[in-house]
Amino acid sequence: MYQIAVASGKGGAGKTSISAALASWLGNSAISCDCDVDAANTALAMEAVIQSSEIYYSGTAWEIQQSSCTGCGRCVPVCHFGAIHMQKTLAVIDEALCERCGNCVGVCPSAAFKPVQKTGGELFISKTANGSLLVHAELLPGEDTSGKLVRAVRQKAEELATDQQTFCIIDAPPGIGCPVIAALQGCNLAIVVIEAGQSGIRDAKRLFELLASMKRPHASIINKTGIDAGADAQARQLAGHFGSRILAELPYDKRFREATEQGIAWHTYTDSFVAEHSCSLCTAVIQIKGELDDKSHTDR
Amino acid sequence: MPTLAIASGKGGTGKTSLAVNLASYLAGEYRLLLADLDVEAPDCAPYFGSSADSQQAPRLLQEVYIPVPQADDSRCNGCGACSRACHFGALVAIENTVRINELLCKGCGHCVRVCPTGALQERPVSAGKVCALSPLPGQAPIELLYGLLNIGDIRTTAVIDAVKKKAAEATASAPGLTLRDCPPGASCPAVRAIHGADYCILVAEPTAFSLHDMEKTARMVLAMHIPAGIVVNKAGAGSGDVAALARKLRLPVLAELPWQLDIAEHGARAETALDVPEMIDFLFKLKKALQQMKLLGVGEGGL
Structure with missing residues (x-):
């Protein structure tokens, strides 16, 4: 799977x-993965309907038994991490600060720490409006294992994919930290959206x-162009500096948002402005995939 | 003086824009510290002239170190206690040696404590930086602190904690209002950034994506017993009903900023938009709302 x-x-x-x-354009040849597990919106964008779900266990945490x-x-x-403080004569864990390392457990002379299996969220398999599969998840608010859940989402997509699904489209979280690294690890191509x-x-x-x-090999899409010409030029320069081919430039235009809000696949949108930009973007992605494939064959 | 956290759930709804515009607007009246806690993507600094063509240089305040174990193989008896103790998979004991993956280590000290032969010692490994940018003469008197996570590092929360600590030190010596620009999402970085704040301003845009994500963050903030209110950004650009969600969550809508191209242009150039009348109206309403909740004093800003 690519x-x-x-x-x-x-x-x-x-x-x-x-x-x-991109996923809508690829239709049934793609399986989608929403890896932005603490702000997951692909299901909204693709009007997906949940087919099945499973509980995601995030690991062991500890509770202090007051009686012990x-x-x-x-x-x-x-x-x-400064996560434990004394409240009168009892130790109390501040969950927001606890990293679940378990260091405290071993020093307790009265075995007051009790392990609890933490539910970290839920993982969903859904069918999108065009019939393709989407794997997504909802991390419970405040949970701290988003990278692990991202890996679980990607693994589930790999399990589900049949021979028909030759593409996996991963919607990565923002930032550059743990869940982003988990979303990018091992991908064949990263598309960097430069605002x-x-x-x-x-x-x-x-x-x-x-x-x-x-x-990781990458290519770029510059989004929301036309607001500031200076920024547009800098975005192009940045992509050039990192040797990232610009696959498309999408002008800032409310019609893109309107199409997304209505859950309509861009390439089928009645306004040809949106449809044409979308089609040329998707074609450019397929083209660079072909070139990267050729290159890796030659390298071998 | 209180600490206000600016959060959203969805990224790109306008947290940084609100933080820098509100800070600049209040700076004439209140002593103010802006803490950029979005350490994976910190974007406040360019608004204050920190760019290549500016003379103003950020100062490195602190390298953020994690105490990572280092093994002395001559003392290792291969018992594997360290590897069993580590909940992050950072240590693997193989015969009489320990392999350590420094990037996975959170610096909890568990392995060092359980090693029976004292073969593990901690040494500092950088996860990121805390930087400061002070105003030049003639600029708004805003002290900016920001964190930067090292490329490839996953210890976002350690860098956030370090920026918070520096901010607390700064306000202890010169009391003032603290504004925190928090990361998106509702997982550990957002929790850490919001934790300890006196109030949380949630920035929503009227889109289904934003409302879906903000509801999650709002529930997390309320579970942390931090009072919160909503500001609407890009009002009119989208069909989402922010007011309905606010009613459902029983949170007040503090102020609304309409979507306007001139505000977007300022943002694209990393400029504040205090010359736009609608921005001033919006910030005035927000300031009044914060004053009514006694989060901002009237005429006692310390200046």
């Missing part, structure tokens, strides 16, 4: 809209640096 990850660094650059447009805690306070200084503005350009630069360190 895995294409759509990423951006900055949030709101257009990853979900573009990955949904003697209030000795030994657990407080061993915590490197044509100072923030979008800075964040895309950090993403290009990450992709270089991960040795």
Whole structure:
């Protein structure tokens, strides 16, 4: 399966809209993966209907049993994250700060720490409006294992894919941290969506640096052009600097948003402006895939 | 003086834009610290002239170090206790040696504590930086602190914690209002960034995506017992009903900023938009709302 990850660094650059447009255009030959597990919107963009779901267990956490805690306070200084404090004569864990390392558990003389299996969220298999499959997930608010859930989503897509599905379209989370790395790992092509503005350009630069360190092939799409000509030029320069071919430039236009909001695949949208931009974008993706395939054959 | 966190759920709804515009607007009246906690994609600095053609250079305040174990193989007896203790899969014990994946280590110290032979010692490994940018004469008096996660590193929360600590130190010596520009999402980086704030401003745009993601973040904020309110950005650009969601969550809508091309243009150039009348109206309403909730004093800003 040929895995294409759509990423951006900055949030709101257009990853979900573009990955949904690409997946819709590929139809049944693609399976989609929404890896933005704490703000998952591909299901909304592709009007997906949930077919089945499973609970995602994020691992072991600990609770302090009040009846066993003697209030000795030994657990407080061993915590490197400041997550345990004494409330009168009882130790209390602040879940927002706990990294679940378990260091506290071993120093407790009264075995007051009780392991609990944490439910981290839910994983869904859905059918999109055009009949293709989408794997997505909802991380519970405040959960801290988003990278692990991203891997679970990608693994589920690989399990489900049949011979017919030759593409996997990955909608990556924003940023450059743990869940982004999990979404990009091993992908055949990363599409960097550069939002044509100072923030979008800075964040895309950090993403290009990450992709270089991960040795992933990439190409670019410049989104929301036409607001500031200077930023448009800088976005092109940035892609050029990192040797990333610009597959398409999408002008800032409310019609793209309207199509996405209505859950309509861009290439079928009644307004030809949206449809044409979308088709040329998708064609350019297929073309660069072909060239990368040829190159890897030659390299071999 | 209180700490206000600016969060959203979905990325790109206008957190940074609100943070820099609100900071610049309030800076005449209040002593103000802006903490950019979106350490994977920090974008406040360019608004204050930190670019290649500017003379103003950010200062490195601190390298953020994680205490990562280092093994002395001559003392390792191959018992594997360290590897069993590590919940992050950062250590593998093979015969009489320990392989350490430094990038996976969170620096919890568990392995070091359980090693019976004292073969593991901690050494500092960088996960990122904390930087500061001070205003030049004639600029709005805003102190900016921001974090930068190293490329390829996954310890986002350690860098966020370090920026928060520096911000707390700064306001301890010179009390003032702290504005936090938080990362998107509702997982650990967002939790860490919002944790400890006195109030959370949720930035929503009227789209289905934004409302879906904001609801999740709002519920997380409320579960953390932090009071919150919503501001609407890009009002009119989208058909989502922010007011209905606000009613459902029982959160107030503090102010609304209409979508306008001139505001977007300023944003694309990393400029504040205080010359746009609608932006000033919006910030005035927001300031009044914050004053009514006693989050901002009236005429006691410390200047």
